Amino acid sequence: MTGCQLQRVPGEFVVERLPDGSTVVFESATKTVHSLNPLAALVFEACREKISVTRLIEAIGSPVSEEPILAAIRELESAGLVERSGAEGTSRRGVLRAVGIAAGAAVPMVLSLTASEQRAYAAIARSGPQPTITAVESTICDGQDTLDIVGVNTHFAQGSSIVTFDQAGVTAGTVTVTDPTHLSVQVLSSIFFAGSVGVTVTTGSEIVVGPSLVQIQLC
Numbered sequence: 001m002t003g004c005q006l007q008r009v010p011g012e013f014v015v016e017r018l019p020d021g022s023t024v025v026f027e028s029a030t031k032t033v034h035s036l037n038p039l040a041a042l043v044f045e046a047c048r049e050k051i052s053v054t055r056l057i058e059a060i061g062s063p064v065s066e067e068p069i070l071a072a073i074r075e076l077e078s079a080g081l082v083e084r085s086g087a088e089g090t091s092r093r094g095v096l097r098a099v100g101i102a103a104g105a106a107v108p109m110v111l112s113l114t115a116s117e118q119r120a121y122a123a124i125a126r127s128g129p130q131p132t133i134t135a136v137e138s139t140i141c142d143g144q145d146t147l148d149i150v151g152v153n154t155h156f157a158q159g160s161s162i163v164t165f166d167q168a169g170v171t172a173g174t175v176t177v178t179d180p181t182h183l184s185v186q187v188l189s190s191i192f193f194a195g196s197v198g199v200t201v202t203t204g205s206e207i208v209v210g211p212s213l214v215q216i217q218l219c
Helices: 038-046 053-060 066-078 092-104 115-125
Strands: 003-006 013-017 023-027 032-036 082-085 110-113 132-136 139-141 144-152 161-165 170-179 182-189 195-203 206-217
Touching (some): 003 066, 023 161, 032 038, 038 053, 053 066, 066 110, 115 206, 132 195, 132 206, 144 195, 161 170, 161 182
Antiparallel strands (some): 013 023, 023 032, 032 110, 132 144
16 A cells, blocks of 8 residues: 655654744755645655555545645655655556646645755845845854844744754754844754854745854853
């Protein structure tokens, strides 16, 4: 029976659920950001444990047919987030219809951007003055602390701005946006690390990178 399960252990993902039902998944190892629409987000959550499509439809609890579910699984699989199980049990018609739905959608269910693509997309997608990060709190202690980030021409938004770091084991906790150019973020570290760390703030299509702006000390 066709189903799905996570491709890797949940600890390799930083998952941020947004108010509109969509989800952003950040892969710390590859620095890839995956944007999941509400249906793909529900499927991703359900696939944390191995599950059949039949049970997945029941878990979502809304009137949805098998084909959109299959399409979401295929896009999540292409992004490397889940793997299908029992694919040989899917009818050829079902697979083709799922592919058609995914290909014909005005917006993909899953949009993935690597670190280099994020920088390139940010360079061509925005209009007007270039948003930048001008300052962060200069030094934080390894383990847990709060970091203040100041931007110029940015559009930080509560519940929409995602903060990530380019050092494995250093992750963002609660993000609090004061206004479009100021936010604070709880910094969590699962490793003993001292040195410079880059920070990225993603707000919709706006991606602002601050390379090596955060200094972490062992204290």
